[in-house]
Amino acid sequence: MTTQMPPDIANLTFDEALAELQRTVAELEAGGGPLEASIAGYERGVALHERCAVLLADAELRVRRLVERAGGALEAVELRADDEALPDGSG
Amino acid sequence: MSHREPPSASPGGDEPPDWALPAWDSLSDDGSPGPATGPPPAPVATPSAPVVRPRAGVIPDEFRPSILGVTEVTHVVRDAVRTDQRLRDVWVEGEVGRVTISSAGHAYFTLKDERSQLSCIWFRDDRLVSPFEPRTGLRVVAHGRIDVFEQQGVYQLYVTAVQPAGFGDLALRFEELKARLAAEGLFEAARKRPLPHRPAVIAVATSASGAVWHDIRHVLERRWPLAQVVFAACQVQGEPAPASIVAALDRIARYADQCLAEGRPANAPVVTILARGGGSLEDLWSFNDERVVRAIVGHPLPLVCGVGHETDVTLADFAADVRAPTPSAAAEIVVPDRVEVAALLAAEARRLTGVAQRTVAAARRELGGERRALDQLRPADRLAQARERAGVLLDRATRTVLDRLGLAGTAEQRAEARLRPVVTLRLGTAHATLDSSVAALAVLGPQATLDRGYAIVRRSEDGRILRRADEAQAGAGLKIRLAAGELGAISQGPLEPG
Structure with a gap:
């Protein structure tokens, strides 16, 4: 399933995918379209659901730390999952 | 009170002992110095003095004291205490006397100064969440309300919090600042912003050391690992803390702007958690700092404040869009639960499958209907239809032909006139042939044979x-x-x- 996912769906965020899934289901439930369109909608809905399910199952919390650079620009530095000990600092 | 002197002199003129003088008399608000120069007090029932009742007829009814039961008196005192604004929410400073912890976990102790004592009760639930425990000899400030314990006829302080002495100044400053900022409208409910539904990026401002950051991170990981967390470390205790907190909130705000300016809206935080673990009021004092309160109010993102324990309330809590009882609770409030969202997703999947099944079933029914309709169209019926259609065509063709013939009539008549002589000639020839054939047959008939x-x-x-x-x-x-x-x-x- 995942490999067949249309590229535009594979790049959606969870919220985007869920919102489109809900919209698709509502449209299908409203009915009225030709059978081909319904089937296409169903297939897209399945792909959207798959995208959401994968994101939900595989997500790993991404933690970054805000660091202020000399010029005043801010940088978010990646922290590893087991990186508990942090040097304190107020920036 | 001072005008409730009895209209008649006390009988016998004997002065009651000093200790029996009613307190209200010496506190008269007309500035009278007390019993020495004032009129003799009304007779008062005391444990040792005999009750002297005014005789009926001597004292007008409206001045005659009514006789109350003990409970009635207690209720009058209780009501007086309860309706007094000053006793509902008090801070009392004193030295802790004897402390007793009951088996239920409630603490009973006295607060005293040079002249007076105050009985205090501190119930278990409030006591157990306090980082501070009163011990005999300590100077403390207790917060609570004065109420009457009717069964024993005593008034006492029902304690909600106890802090070491010296805290009194802080408490006053807290109330003063709270009143001032509230008057500015900083705590108004209308200012509160709703939290985003499923935030993609969450900013956390807290100390990098300590359990709080770990707890928040753990909750976010467990409930909504789809989020990104942007951590802004700050000091949460001591003199530099307020400025450090303000700077951390500012970094978060600037980073959000920077992400948007750089075209990376997916990295921009959309909600901020400001947190600190439990501690004494002094420990939490940075969160009552006016600079911190104003930074929270001015923060561009919706902000959840989780400072201390459930019973700790800071001005930062009032200023935040949402007040969470603890740091972990702040994290829980900010993100949805993965399990609930999974259930929502499953419900969508069921709806999707359901609608697909219904669509296919409907299409199948429609197809079946078409087939039955075709089966019912027997060839004969179709032929009849075709015939009918052909009939219509024939009618039209016939009309057309007749119209044509009508037009061609004269030409045909002319042709007939020309043809008739030819036909007549032919017929004549045929007659002659027939005559000769009849003769031939006659020759061949039986008569000739006979x-x-x-x-x-x-x-x-x-x-x-x-x-x-x-x-x-x-x-x-x-x-x-x-x-x-x-x-x-x-x-x-x-x-x-x-």
Whole structure:
């Protein structure tokens, strides 16, 4: 399933995918379209659901730390999952 | 109170002892110095003094003291205490006397100064969440309300919090600042912003050391690992803390702007958690700092404040869009639960499958209907239809032809006139041919044969012409036709077997 996912769906965020899934289901439930369109909608809905399910199952919390650079620009530095000990600092 | 002096002198004129003087008399608000110069007090029931009742008829009814039950008196005192604004929410400073912890976990202790004592009760639930425990000899500030314990006829302080002395200044500053900022409208409910539904990026401002950051991170990981967390470390205790907190909130705000400016809206935080673990009021004092309160109010993102324990309330809590009882609770409030969202997703999947099944079933029903309709269209019916359609066409064609003929009529008549002589000639020729043929047939007829001496023999019973001798057995009647006339005869049977 995942490999067949249309590229535009594979790049959606969870919220985007869920919102489109809900919209698709509502449209299908409203009915009225030709059978081909319904089937296409169903297939897209399945792909959207798959995208959401994968994101939900595989997500790993991404933690970054805000660091202020000399010029005043801010940088978010990646922290590893087991990186508990942090040097304190107020920036 | 001071005008409730009895209208008549006390009988006997004997002065009650000093200790029996009612307190209200010495506190008279007209500035009278007390019992020494004032009129003698009304007779008061005391444990040792005999009760002196005014005689009826001597004292007008409206001044005669009514006689109350103990409970009634207690209720009057209780009501007076409860309706007094000053006693509802008090901070009392004093030295802790004897402390007793009951088996239920409630603490009973006295607060005293040089002249007075105050009984205090601190219930278990409030006591257990306090980081501070009163011990005999300590100077403390207790917060609570004064109420009457009716069963024992005592008033006491019902404690909600106890802090070491010296805190009194802080408490006053807290109330003063709270009143001032509230008057500015900083804590108004209308200012509160709703939290985003499923935030993609969450900013956390807290200390990098300590359990709080770990707890928040753990909650976010467990509930909504789809989020990104942007951590802004700050000091949460001591002199530099307020400025550090303000700077951390500012970094978060600037980073959000920076992400948007750089076209990375997916990395921009959309909600901020400001957190600190539990501690004494002094420990939490940075979160009552005016700079911090104003930074929270001015923060561009919705902000959840989780400072201390559930019973700790800071001005930062009032200023935040949402107040969480603890740091972990702040994290829980900010993100949805993965399990709940998974259930929502599953419900969508069921709806999707359901609608797909219904769509296919409907299409199948429709197809079946078409097939039945086709089956019912028998060929004969279709032929009839075709015929009807053909009939319509024929009618139209006929009309067209007739119209054409009408137009061509004169031409045909002319043609007929030309053809008629030809036909007549042909018919004449045909008649001549027919005449000669009739003559030929006459030559070939039976009469000519009979004329030549032949005869035709028939059986009498059925008129059948005989061709074989055995067709007329002996005794059968015969009719014999000759060229002229007919002869009757009887057969004698075949002459020799055929």
